[in-house]
Amino acid sequence: MLEELYKYAVDNGITARPGFKEKAVRYYISLDVNGNFVGFDAVEDDKKVTCPDMGSAAQSTSKSNIITEKAEIVLNLPDKYGNFPRQAKHDFYMSAMREIAEFSPVFAKVVNSLEEQREVIISNLPTKKFKSGDLISIKFDGNPLENDPCYFDWWEEFRARHKEKKTASKSKKEQSGKVRCFITGELTEPVRTAPKFSGLISVGGHTSGDTIIGFDKDAYCSYGFTQAANAAVSDEAIAAVNAALTSLLSESKSIDAVKGDNKDNKKLNVLAGAKNIHWYSRAVEKDILEVPNFDFGFSSDSDEQNEPDEKQADNARVREMFDSIFKGECPEDPKCKYYMMSLSGVNGRVMVRSYDEGTYGELFNSIKQWYEDLSLCGKRYPKIFTIYTRLVSYSTSGGKFSERINKELSGISPRIIYAVTHNTELPDTVAARAVNYIRHDMYNSSNDETHKQKNIDRVSCQILKVWLNRKYRNQNKEELLIMENLNPESPSKAYQLGRMIAVYAAIQNKALGDVNAGVVERYFTSACTSPALVFGKLAMLSQHHLSKLGQEQKGSAVYYDKMLSDIASKIGSTMPKTFTLEQQSEFALGYYAQNEEIYKKKTVTEE
Secondary structure, three states: OHHHHHHHHHHOOOOOOOOEEEEOOOEEEEEOOOOOEEEEEEOOOOOOEEEEOOHHHHHOOOOOOOOOEEHHHHOOOOOOOOOOOOHHHHHHHHHHHHHHHOOOHHHHHHHHHHHHOHHHHHHOOOOOOOOOOOEEEEEEOOEEHHHOHHHHHHHHHHHHHHHHOOHHHOOOOOOOOOEEOOOOOOEEOOOOOOOOEOOOHHHOOOOOOEEOOOOOOHHHOOOOOOHHHHHOOOHHHHHHHHHHHHHHHHHHHHEEOOOOEOOOOOOEOEEOOEEEEEEEOOOOOOOHHHHHHOOEOOOOHHHHHOOOHHHHHHHHHHHHHHHHHHHOOOOOOOOOEEEEEEEEEEOOEEEEEEEEEEEHHHHHHHHHHHHHHHOOOOOOEOOHHHHHHOOOOOOOOOOOHHHHHHHHOOOOHHHHHHHHHHOOOOOHHHHHHHHHHHHHHHHHHHOOOOOOOOOOOHHHHHHHHHHHHHHHHHOOOHHHOOOOOOOOOOOOHHHHHHHHHHHHHHHHHHHHOOOOOOHHHHHHHHHHHOHHHOHHHHHHHHHHHHHOOOHHHHHHHHHHHHHHHHHHHHHOOOOOOOOOHHHHHHHHHHHHHHHHHHHOOOOOOOO
């Protein structure tokens, strides 16, 4: 996993220099060519710059980062009591800057400005939204100091000097010489504390960043090694891994799955309390992992025409991949490898919730099967986020789906994603939650005064179809597979009983018109769990409703009576007392398919 991230950084030219880190600088102290203070330059929100970083040493009371640091440290700002709590850190900062000044006339002028014009600079601090803890840096004649290469060599020597001071606390085994880098396999002098990277704040990450390698507890240590020596890595290798993670996390923010809003429709970012990233072993034009993040068949052409040109182009590109899936035409080299990670932060450390890799061809075939399993009575396909909204607890009060998804689905989300990318079974919990959603939705429909005749929730039924078909394939029960459209010959009694209650509902609707609480709303939930207790009464009600059809509707009465007889012959003489989860799912799908068949629009040509 770390090796692949390292290769990604190297192949894409995003390796970072050891001892540097991207930081969100808020303001620059601007100096002219003579070192005179000009003012403060605000930086755009979320813009990060690469700056020298001391790592965990900067968290101590006596050390700090150089060039880029908090305003209270750079300018030694007093607290509200007039004390200077950051004096030691400020002294360290100025001492380091004076060392660089010996090699650079630019830094010499900067140091003089900080010493001689400090009061002037403080008196001109920004007044709006400024905080003493904001990161600030320095510009000299319009050029940021962190970009000046004159201090790079000094910085390497400076960091090495401070590393040497720590060797006294190392064990003899740690001081015995170079070891193999856990990432590259090369002999190296390992870092004692792995540097952090940013990008996980929204999923539990620390504001100062998180480390992917950390050993500060005795239980995590082995053979007398301490801290990062337990997984020895070089400065260069861990810097490249952090650069790769930072880059992938920043790229993946183009889809805000937390809010369920396809902003640029590119990659899945945050879902179920974790950030998801993926990459390939080489550059690809068709990123097949974008497809499951789109709804297909929900927006009209007129809706898409109102979108910005960039988004229309994005939609067209992904639809092209979607079409290639059903044509069976793999758009990239099938042997190209993909890698996926799901990450969150815990107490300053990275939690890798899942890691997966495989070939593009395998991924293409799995996603193709995913959509074939989702197909139900017309090719309309939900995106992953839409599916998740049917798996959380049913609520009529609204609220943020993101918060409920993070709370309830964090444990099964990796298994769902794995099922999509590997054509494996969905967890049974998924089916139980989908059935529960249907029951609650039908119950609330019976209490809705504005209720009109409708089918049960389609997305929930699509989830059940995927779950059932994958389970039955693994059990070699091909005869029970759920078809895309109505299957009148299904051997499943549960499926046929689902069809029957759909016919009962249609008869009632034909006889009485639209009613607020009809057969489905009143009896669906109980019929789905204990059919033997319900269907006798439903049969009596249907005969009553058939008798109400007048002479003008005699043809309908004959049509429905014949349909009921045909379904009854498939069920047989015995009625199940209870339904298993599989049978409840078949019942719901039988009802959905029969209802779609009864009410589908008649057209001259059918797709």
